Amino acid sequence: MERAHLPTTESAVVAIRDLAVEFGVSMTVTDDIGADQTSRRTSAELFAVCDPDGSLPHEAFVDLAGSPSVSVRLFPEDDARITVDGVEFHDVPQDSVPGFLRSIYGGLARTKGRLFPPGQWLIVPLPGDETYKELIVDSNLTPWLARSAR
Structure with a gap:
């Protein structure tokens, strides 16, 4: 399955909204537009809206309700930070965001414990050979993370 290229933050938000409808999850979106508003442009001059190259950076924060708790921060640099029940994927x-969320809501994501190195990991497989894996820092697993153990 080939991934669709999401050229803008807005097209990524639309793709997330489509998945939310498909899986029956409600969502809220907060948009930050302009160099003085986006989180990675802290060095922008006061009231500077455009980047030095004339582009208008757009960042969005998407909060998806339900279990697991999922939030997605879409950055103007075409990357995202996804947080699933407190586990952050930078x-x-x-x-990759739509495939990532499809894996979460479609039941493909799982937790796995290891003795060495010790810890619990959240593993999110995507179509193809792409897999994301992050250490679960909190030793108290949420009910969703505990149910996802394999």
């Missing part, structure tokens, strides 16, 4: 390409 630098996920925007093109």
Whole structure:
């Protein structure tokens, strides 16, 4: 299955909205538009709306209700930070966000414990050979993370 290229933050939000409808999950979106508003442009001059190259950066925060708790911060640099029940996945390409969420809501994501190195991991497989894996820092697993253990 080939991934669709999501050229803008807005197209990524539309793709997430389509998945939310498909899986019956409600969502809220907060948009930050302009160099003085986006989180990675803290060095922008006061009231500077455009980047030095004239582009208008657009960042969005998407909060998906339900279990698991999922939030997605889409950055203007075509990457995202996805948080699933407190587990943060940094630098996920925007093109991978729909597949990532489909894996979460479709039941493909799982937790796995290891003795060495010790810890619990949240593993999110995507179509193809792409897999994301993050250490679960909190030793108290949420009900969704505990149910996802394999």
